[in-house]
Amino acid sequence: MGSWDSYCAICGGPFDRLTVAQKPRSERFLRRHGLSQSQSSSSAQANHSTEDGNEDTTAETSDDEAAGEAPLGTMTQEDAREDGSYDCDVVTSREVAWVRDLHILMTNENLDTGERVACVSGVGEFHDNTQASVDDGDDPNWDPEAEIVLYDGSFPFHWPCYEILGTVLEGKAGIAGLNKLNLYNTMLHASGVCCSRLESLDYGDPGPHNEQWWAYEPGTEFLVVHPTISLEKTTALIRERWMRSTQVVSPSDRVRRISADSFQKLPLELLLKTCNMLGPQSLYQLALASPTVDALLGDKPFWGQYLSIHMPWSYELLSLLDDESQTSFQNADFKSLVRWVDQESTPRHWMRGPFMSIANRRRIWHVCEQLKPVYSGRDARFPLTVFQKRRVNLRRARMGMPLLP
Numbered sequence: 001m002g003s004w005d006s007y008c009a010i011c012g013g014p015f016d017r018l019t020v021a022q023k024p025r026s027e028r029f030l031r032r033h034g035l036s037q038s039q040s041s042s043s044a045q046a047n048h049s050t051e052d053g054n055e056d057t058t059a060e061t062s063d064d065e066a067a068g069e070a071p072l073g074t075m076t077q078e079d080a081r082e083d084g085s086y087d088c089d090v091v092t093s094r095e096v097a098w099v100r101d102l103h104i105l106m107t108n109e110n111l112d113t114g115e116r117v118a119c120v121s122g123v124g125e126f127h128d129n130t131q132a133s134v135d136d137g138d139d140p141n142w143d144p145e146a147e148i149v150l151y152d153g154s155f156p157f158h159w160p161c162y163e164i165l166g167t168v169l170e171g172k173a174g175i176a177g178l179n180k181l182n183l184y185n186t187m188l189h190a191s192g193v194c195c196s197r198l199e200s201l202d203y204g205d206p207g208p209h210n211e212q213w214w215a216y217e218p219g220t221e222f223l224v225v226h227p228t229i230s231l232e233k234t235t236a237l238i239r240e241r242w243m244r245s246t247q248v249v250s251p252s253d254r255v256r257r258i259s260a261d262s263f264q265k266l267p268l269e270l271l272l273k274t275c276n277m278l279g280p281q282s283l284y285q286l287a288l289a290s291p292t293v294d295a296l297l298g299d300k301p302f303w304g305q306y307l308s309i310h311m312p313w314s315y316e317l318l319s320l321l322d323d324e325s326q327t328s329f330q331n332a333d334f335k336s337l338v339r340w341v342d343q344e345s346t347p348r349h350w351m352r353g354p355f356m357s358i359a360n361r362r363r364i365w366h367v368c369e370q371l372k373p374v375y376s377g378r379d380a381r382f383p384l385t386v387f388q389k390r391r392v393n394l395r396r397a398r399m400g401m402p403l404l405p
């Protein structure tokens with residue numbers, strides 16, 4: 001059957017030693033992927049192009065041909081090497097080394113009670129196919145003699161992904177509050193036959209591909225960036241931006257806008273509900289149009305609630321909220337900051353810089369949220385994926401039964 005990779009059950013990422021290119025991307029690489037030099041080297045440029053929804057399409061085929069190079073449509077060995085590695089200007093080998101450490105979730109029999117219990121291994125490494133070796137770790141229920149077969153009675157994961165999962169499923173209690181047997185059964189429900197990650201989950205778009213071996217999709221380095229390691233750096237960056245921000249509305253403009261503000265008449269409860277239903281970009285726009293809403297957004301408790309609904313993965317913003325007093329809060333423009341963090345941390349191709357870590361955390365958070373309904377017992381099973389639905393409908397069509405919508 002050959003060999004294949006197994007992936008992290010939580011982030012869908014690899015456990016391999018990843019290849020980071022020795023030299024920066026060539027001009028030809030940039031042209032093949034429709035990028036300009038400035039887009040490739042500037043985070044601001046890359047973000048700008050995403051916000052506008054415009055892709056820079058400056059690919060020019062004639063330069064290659066004129067220079068005697070292979071046409072852009074032809075894949076050369078160098079092209080394959082560049083596509084099969086990460087950009088050394090975006091990540092370093094050291095920064096992506098964390099993915100190699102795996103842990104295992106599996107079940108065992110409690111020696112005293114004979115009951116089925118779930119346990120987590122110490123750190124280990126992936127070998128090939130379904131094979132991994134691990135240290136025993138400190139879980140008293142771990143069986144040192146356990147036979148590990150990935151996705152056949154055991155689930156591999158990265159520890160930082162497990163910590164995010166713990167927060168999503170158990171809030172502040174985190175991994176200490178996890179019911180491991182519940183989690184194991186949940187993952188069992190989400191997995192399929194002969195799978196290399198949890199088949200019922202959507203790992204994001206852009207997200208990791210479920211290929212036989214890890215696929216280096218150009219421009220997706222953020223998928224292998226540690227999701228929490230640079231918290232201090234990103235928090236400092238966001239705080240600095242916040243400290244520099246000021247309210248932009250002049251007093252005369254405020255008076256003019258208040259007289260035309262129809263939100264003034266809405267009961268506070270309804271206003272809060274409306275604001276909590278909007279994403280950061282729409283909320284920002286609404287605050288610009290309505291001084292009543294703008295005033296509401298100067299309230300610290302509002303943001304505590306809002307962030308827990310819309311951006312619970314933004315540990316940085318939540319820690320800023322915890323630190324700041326209401327007085328210092330009113331002097332700076334938090335709505336702009338929230339909007340900025342939302343934009344910068346949106347997972348997308350060709351990201352670079354410290355926000356890659358938040359983007360990967362945000363992606364992983366959404367994967368974890370999909371496990372919650374079954375873990376908590378609210379749902380008995382996962383919704384069918386498009387592929388599973390197609391398979392079921394094929395069967396139903398053969399039997400003359402009505403198709404699933």
Ligand SMILES: [Zn+2]
Pocket residue numbers: 008009010011012013157158161
């Ligand atoms: Zn992971």
